[in-house]
Amino acid sequence: MRIAMRVSYDGTAFSGWQNQPRCRTVQGVLEEAAAKICGAPVGITGSGRTDAGVHAAGQVCHFDTEVAIPAPRFRECFNRILPSDVRVLESAEAPPDFDCSRSAKRKTYRYAAYYAETELPLLERYAARLGFRPSVERMRRAAALCEGTHDFAAFRATGGSAKTTVRTIESVLVTERSVSDGTVYEVTVCGNGFLYNMVRILAGELFAIGCGKEETALIAALNGGGRELLGKTMPAKGLTMIEVKYQKSPFGDGRE
Amino acid sequence: MRIAMRVSYDGTAFSGWQNQPRCRTVQGVLEEAAAKICGAPVGITGSGRTDAGVHAAGQVCHFDTEVAIPAPRFRECFNRILPSDVRVLESAEAPPDFDCSRSAKRKTYRYAAYYAETELPLLERYAARLGFRPSVERMRRAAALCEGTHDFAAFRATGGSAKTTVRTIESVLVTERSVSDGTVYEVTVCGNGFLYNMVRILAGELFAIGCGKEETALIAALNGGGRELLGKTMPAKGLTMIEVKYQKSPFGDGRE
Numbered sequence: 001m002r003i004a005m006r007v008s009y010d011g012t013a014f015s016g017w018q019n020q021p022r023c024r025t026v027q028g029v030l031e032e033a034a035a036k037i038c039g040a041p042v043g044i045t046g047s048g049r050t051d052a053g054v055h056a057a058g059q060v061c062h063f064d065t066e067v068a069i070p071a072p073r074f075r076e077c078f079n080r081i082l083p084s085d086v087r088v089l090e091s092a093e094a095p096p097d098f099d100c101s102r103s104a105k106r107k108t109y110r111y112a113a114y115y116a117e118t119e120l121p122l123l124e125r126y127a128a129r130l131g132f133r134p135s136v137e138r139m140r141r142a143a144a145l146c147e148g149t150h151d152f153a154a155f156r157a158t159g160g161s162a163k164t165t166v167r168t169i170e171s172v173l174v175t176e177r178s179v180s181d182g183t184v185y186e187v188t189v190c191g192n193g194f195l196y197n198m199v200r201i202l203a204g205e206l207f208a209i210g211c212g213k214e215e216t217a218l219i220a221a222l223n224g225g226g227r228e229l230l231g232k233t234m235p236a237k238g239l240t241m242i243e244v245k246y247q248k249s250p251f252g253d254g255r256e
Numbered sequence: 257m258r259i260a261m262r263v264s265y266d267g268t269a270f271s272g273w274q275n276q277p278r279c280r281t282v283q284g285v286l287e288e289a290a291a292k293i294c295g296a297p298v299g300i301t302g303s304g305r306t307d308a309g310v311h312a313a314g315q316v317c318h319f320d321t322e323v324a325i326p327a328p329r330f331r332e333c334f335n336r337i338l339p340s341d342v343r344v345l346e347s348a349e350a351p352p353d354f355d356c357s358r359s360a361k362r363k364t365y366r367y368a369a370y371y372a373e374t375e376l377p378l379l380e381r382y383a384a385r386l387g388f389r390p391s392v393e394r395m396r397r398a399a400a401l402c403e404g405t406h407d408f409a410a411f412r413a414t415g416g417s418a419k420t421t422v423r424t425i426e427s428v429l430v431t432e433r434s435v436s437d438g439t440v441y442e443v444t445v446c447g448n449g450f451l452y453n454m455v456r457i458l459a460g461e462l463f464a465i466g467c468g469k470e471e472t473a474l475i476a477a478l479n480g481g482g483r484e485l486l487g488k489t490m491p492a493k494g495l496t497m498i499e500v501k502y503q504k505s506p507f508g509d510g511r512e
Binding site: 009079085086088117120126179 | 311313331335341342343345374375376378380381382435436437498
């Protein structure tokens, strides 16, 4: 039986999703819990390999087991064992050909940053601090340029292994909200797939443009230019994987 | 010279504000930094003693020093030394008779809780989880009963040392907002002073009423009843000291 699960985690104390020797990873703690529940080693596949420090509100993963537990009950079985910084939100039976990574139709990531005169300890865990106050109007104009199908080769960090660098971004939403002593800016990106570090590089370029950089480098990057056109990759802690959507979702309550 | 500072901290790793032997406290790390800056022991007074785990967006404190540093520069002097979970937001010279605690005219605290089927790791650090989904309409009706001048003796945990238990609550605001897989509820309380654990007990009673408890116990508590009428004290991690206001604020930018 194939089980699909939606998972949320605070990435701060994890060396990312993917198993690595002698590192605390999300995949590692999930596989450890699965082995206890199923009484045998279980390999768990994730829909995307989040980096060290990246958070997830709705990562999706799947595994196969023959243990006689009704699929929706796996949620509580995992949550009784898992450390408090990772939780299974939902578990469901999936068809044998469901692959949480290859079947994904659309993914949403959110990058959070804030501007304040001083570091704000209550924001530092989930947002990067900006050195300047960006213009949201400038960021939104630049965000609109990124929507659509482009070759995003310039937005890929070295280390990515994707065969093609063409991706379709459905939407890039920029919001701002005031908090005590500062302003939080969020860039929410929805697309059919992302290259390694693509959201963090894209968010960094939008913040740079919001703080005064010209749009010309972004336009050149979207037209076959190289990584050097764009600014710094934003820190991992500001990034959260929000959700993964499927043509036929294994999950309930009206999700696609 | 008397220096007043606004301070923010993530209370998770602190044993509260007040100095205690062999404990990491906010007052302790601030006094340690002050001693390095001033070259002599410095006693720092806070406007309120937040408990272990309670956060602050705008705690206020003061101290006296003769060191020749312009008052606004203390901010960066402290921030170069302080650990990353506490930051000085602003420093200013205050009149010799300014007392951050006794001169306080109004304080604002916010209590955050959320309802979700499963613990949400991205909310757990700054909010308590509710077992039921509260009705915001019921909470707001109950909140209105608390506004005004009352004897809040029933809202005080043992351990408080206040001489009178009469306090004036200016406003109790209840808000809700949706997040991935849950709803966050915030109770923002503004008043001229608070008894020990008063905001956590008040928030707990409002959440209990929101989840179905009758208002009669709250009404009896506001009319001279005892602590036993009210529900449990909410966990510390959901509480944040938002701001302290003064008749004559030592701080700039339009604050009272």
